[in-house]
Amino acid sequence: MDDGKSTLVGRLLYDGKAVLADTLQAVSSASRARGAELDLSLLVDGLRGEREQGITIDVAHRYLSTASRDVVLVDCPGHVEYTRNTVTGMSSADVALLLVDVRNGLVEQTRRHAAVAALLRVPHLILAVNKIDLVDYDEEAFARVVTDAEAYAKEVGIAQVTAVPVSAKSGDNVTTKSDRTPWYEGPTLLDLLASVEVPVRANAPLRLPVQWVARGGDTRRYTGTIASGIARPGDEVLVQPSGRRTRIVSVEDADGPLDAAGEGAAVAVTLTDELHVGRGELIVAADEPAEVVREFVADLAVVGDRPVVAGDRVLVRHTGKLVRGLVREVTDTVDIDTGRRRPADRLQTNDIGRATIAVAEPLAVDPYGVDRTTGAALLLTERTGDTIAAALVRRLTTENQGARS
Structure with a gap:
């Protein structure tokens, strides 16, 4: 499904004057070969496989300067089968920008990526409601999408959603205010990216x-x-x-x-x-150490091809340390349709759920909400070292709490 994400990113780069002349010339030539005047999506989709399939596969970093700050756009794939790339891209983000086709509303991949953003504790969620021109700039169509998004965000634990009606193709409300949406009084998408408050962790321990x-x-x-x-x-x-x-x-x-x-x-x-x-x-x-644990409860984003079940023997990579581990228990998963958790004893590929992990050697960890680096780990297969899941420390188990070295 093409919601226009690559076109939106291309529009931000083009209107934000962040495109080199030779790149623009190459894109113009490629666009003419397709019979289009200027296909802005080609500024983003550089992989041959992406161009052939019409989707974004890889994670790419694009750079945009505004008067108030420099913005790094981490362009992640929208399609469900590339959830692992999305997890990678969002793991260091301060803002999650999700794109929705106003005609389709929140589809599965949008809900899944909102759930990933909540899992990774991304502090801000911006919803770009695209193709507003295709519904004649209808305020009610925009409002329906926003209502659904706010309800879903509440279920997965996202406190606030900021929505902008845009047309990536024609540029409405992307970098300049559109007179075709007089009912929208908020900032443009670019102004929002330039002004959104990014939390600074004051007095964080070393x-x-x-x-x-x-x-x-x-x-x-x-x-x-x-x-x-x-x-x-x-x-x-x-x-x-x-x-x-x-x-x-x-x-x-x-x-x-x-x-x-x-x-x-x-x-x-x-x-x-x-x-x-x-x-x-x-x-x-010395006065604010991490917790030293042999067991912890984690939220998992499963990106491997095998399910995660109790009894699985895994390798756990935490910062640069690699230790043997065991999945003691799988307790629940996120229902992507509703955003609610439901009991589960296994997690399939692309599932988001919770499990208890035991490790053979002590690890010094923080909850992920406290520190994104010391609160994150990867679960790998023992034999090949392939990634099974990203693990985000939710809490310490009872026997570990207070066990500081």
Whole structure:
């Protein structure tokens, strides 16, 4: 089904003057070959398979600058069979932009992606109600879609939906206000993307997953990307899950020593003590450590070809650490039609549901709602290492709560 997503993204890029001249020339030539004046979807669908099938398969990053901020558009596939790509694309998003054909309303793939957005705790949901021109800019048709979307969002746990009536093909309310929707008094889609409030985590505790240990003489430098918080020389820290206590001596990036480094910074730190720290272990704030667990309850987005059932032996990849695990129990799944949870003892491909996972070695984790990095894991097959599901830590089991190292 073509709801016009690639055309919408193309319109944002074209009207936002984010298209290079040579790219535009190539798209113009390709459009003429198709008998069209300018097919904006071709600015996005670069894969040959996408062009042949008329759908978006891959996850692509597009960049757009506005007066107030730079916007990264993570273009994810809309079709159900590419849910794994959607999960990947949404995992780092601050805003989920879902496109709906006003004539069809909320179809299965829209509901599924809204459920994925809720699962991944994406803080904002924008609904672009497209092809408003094909219903003669009818306010009631727009209102029906918005009512259904708000009801579904409530069921899956999304607090607020902001809807915009648009025509990606003709540009109505995409980057400029349309005089053909006088009943719509809100911002354009671009203005909304430029102004939506992105939450900033103030005073988040330090979480630095170790990706590599570099030795130089007698010095060990622990490298990684800071998931949250700030690393400063002199700070007291713990290495988890072992619980060894030490202090940061220095923090460096590619340009040299730093007085402090925050979330998203790729750094190398040295510690007072020469500790054996393995890949995937965490350097954390000493007074606000993560929980050290051997079991946790997680929401799963199943992306593999096999069902997930109790008793499955899996590999669990958490940050850079790989441990053996066991699916102890599957408890429920999300009914995509209604957004409600219902009891289930197995999860099929593309299902979203909840399970209890046990691990053979202790892991230092946070709930996903607290930290997207330390609260996420992948379930892999033991034999081949293929991905089975994305696992987002919902809560610790009773016996683990309070078990901090």
